[in-house]
Amino acid sequence: MRYNLVASALVAASMMCGVLAQSGADCAESGGNWYCQAVQKIAYSGFGKSGQYKKVTNMYPSCQQSDQSYSGPLSPFDEEVSMHFRGPMVINQVAVYTPSSSSSKAKARRTVHERRHGHAGFHKRNKEIREMQERQIGATVTATINGETVHWINEYGGPGGSPSTSAAAASTPSSAAGSGDAGFIGAAVDSVEAAAAPTTSSSADSATSSSSTASTPVASGDWVRSAYYKQDSQTAQGMVFLNNMGGSASGVFDNTYGNSLAYASPDGSSAASSPQVSNGTLDSNKEVIIFSDQKCNGDCGYVRDGTVAYHGFDGAEKLFLFEFSMPDDGTTGWNMNMPSGWFLNAQIPRTAQYASCSCWESGCGEFDWCEVLDSGNTKCKSTWHGNTPGGSSDYFDRPTSAPIKMAVLMTPSGINVQKLDDSQDFGTSMSKATINQLSSTSSESDGEKLLTTLFALGS
Numbered sequence: 295m296r297y298n299l300v301a302s303a304l305v306a307a308s309m310m311c312g313v314l315a316q317s318g319a320d321c322a323e324s325g326g327n328w329y330c331q332a333v334q335k336i337a338y339s340g341f342g343k344s345g346q347y348k349k350v351t352n353m354y355p356s357c358q359q360s361d362q363s364y365s366g367p368l369s370p371f372d373e374e375v376s377m378h379f380r381g382p383m384v385i386n387q388v389a390v391y392t393p394s395s396s397s398s399k400a401k402a403r404r405t406v407h408e409r410r411h412g413h414a415g416f417h418k419r420n421k422e423i424r425e426m427q428e429r430q431i432g433a434t435v436t437a438t439i440n441g442e443t444v445h446w447i448n449e450y451g452g453p454g455g456s457p458s459t460s461a462a463a464a465s466t467p468s469s470a471a472g473s474g475d476a477g478f479i480g481a482a483v484d485s486v487e488a489a490a491a492p493t494t495s496s497s498a499d500s501a502t503s504s505s506s507t508a509s510t511p512v513a514s515g516d517w518v519r520s521a522y523y524k525q526d527s528q529t530a531q532g533m534v535f536l537n538n539m540g541g542s543a544s545g546v547f548d549n550t551y552g553n554s555l556a557y558a559s560p561d562g563s564s565a566a567s568s569p570q571v572s573n574g575t576l577d578s579n580k581e582v583i584i585f586s587d588q589k590c591n592g593d594c595g596y597v598r599d600g601t602v603a604y605h606g607f608d609g610a611e612k613l614f615l616f617e618f619s620m621p622d623d624g625t626t627g628w629n630m631n632m633p634s635g636w637f638l639n640a641q642i643p644r645t646a647q648y649a650s651c652s653c654w655e656s657g658c659g660e661f662d663w664c665e666v667l668d669s670g671n672t673k674c675k676s677t678w679h680g681n682t683p684g685g686s687s688d689y690f691d692r693p694t695s696a697p698i699k700m701a702v703l704m705t706p707s708g709i710n711v712q713k714l715d716d717s718q719d720f721g722t723s724m725s726k727a728t729i730n731q732l733s734s735t736s737s738e739s740d741g742e743k744l745l746t747t748l749f750a751l752g753s
């Protein structure tokens with residue numbers, strides 16, 4: 295099964311890239327994975343469909359699970375998520391934002407329907423994109439969305455639809471052997487090329503938000519920073535740094551599940567007995583996990599006996615900003631020189647990230663936002679692992695020499711990953727205009743063109 299999955303993935307990927315080649319992009323295979331073009335933004339849609347995964351209810355004396363249904367915006371990633379990093383990596387800054395309390399979930403939802411003209415266009419655009427994504431696989435889609443001419447090759451894979459990306463079949467930080475029951479994978483490579491985007495459409499969003507900023511002292515649409523790490527000042531607020539090295543200084547070890555979570559030492563290479571601030575440097579194959587600073591207190595569902603356990607970052611609206619680099623340390627071998635930034639449903643590490651007793655196998659969710667898939671590769675890929683898995687074959691350039699800033703925005707519309715301008719600040723709040731820009735699937739940003747890829751997960 296697993297072998298066949300990989301084989302068909304390669305066929306699908308090469309067909310896909312053949313199509314793309316005609317449209318001007320070059321795709322190449324490396325280490326079993328396909329890479330098409332470097333982009334600045336990849337927008338994943340298609341979350342929030344109802345589904346089911348198996349939640350761990352106990353791990354002793356053996357793994358016990360029960361069916362957990364999910365539905366609604368961004369599900370299942372509206373649940374708590376944890377942030378994971380693997381070296382070689384230097385983490386300069388991390389910030390987490392959520393809507394301010396004045397725009398609580400209920401209010402934010404109401405606002406969607408009360409939008410003024412600028413936002414109505416955005417809403418409509420999403421609908422149009424969704425409709426186009428539902429068209430036939432392989433069709434070249436050309437459309438005018440908000441005045442922009444947009445082309446893409448529709449590789450959307452519906453149920454029973456073929457394509458698997460090799461990215462999704464490739465090894466992943468938490469993948470367990472024999473989990474090749476993916477079914478299908480929506481292998482969309484949707485290059486959006488903006489032609490002469492009219493200023494009217496893109497300025498509408500910002501005009502709306504600046505007028506709302508002007509009319510309220512603390513802009514109600516602004517998001518607030520709930521957690522922040524800064525390497526050079528060695529400060530961390532609202533978060534803890536853990537790793538999978540439990541058993542000595544903190545956490546537990548047993549022969550069935552291995553090491554539990556533990557407090558990470560500052561360089562991530564060992565466990566500590568209490569929370570430590572990361573020194574921001576991770577060597578090859580060393581990992582650190584960021585949770586919120588809220589300790590589980592019987593309110594995280596089941597967690598492994600004796601593990602260190604914290605809440606993750608909850609809700610269908612959350613923004614993560616990263617400033618980081620992924621130096622090439624020249625090492626080779628298993629998991630070496632393969633840096634990665636990813637998210638897991640926080641239940642996974644709180645039970646068993648690297649043993650088979652978690653909700654990972656049944657699709658509670660992993661999102662890789664910048665993952666190097668073979669030693670020394672200079673390209674970062676993104677992939678959703680869930681019940682409708684998929685990953686774009688477009689990529690971000692791995693920042694080997696200097697730090698870059700990236701955003702991962704999770705909203706009811708999906709997950710957008712975007713490379714940010716070096717001037718982006720990680721301040722205590724994030725303006726509505728910035729959130730709008732990050733959530734936009736337009737390829738226009740502050741008058742600049744962003745090469746943007748749209749990827750619809752299968753249904």
Ligand SMILES: *[C@@H]1O[C@H](CO)[C@@H](O)[C@H](O)[C@H]1NC(C)=O
Binds near residue numbers: 560573574575
């Ligand atoms: C973090 O700690 C490791 C091990 O002591 C060290 O090699 C590295 O230089 C440190 N990084 C920083 C930024 O201090």
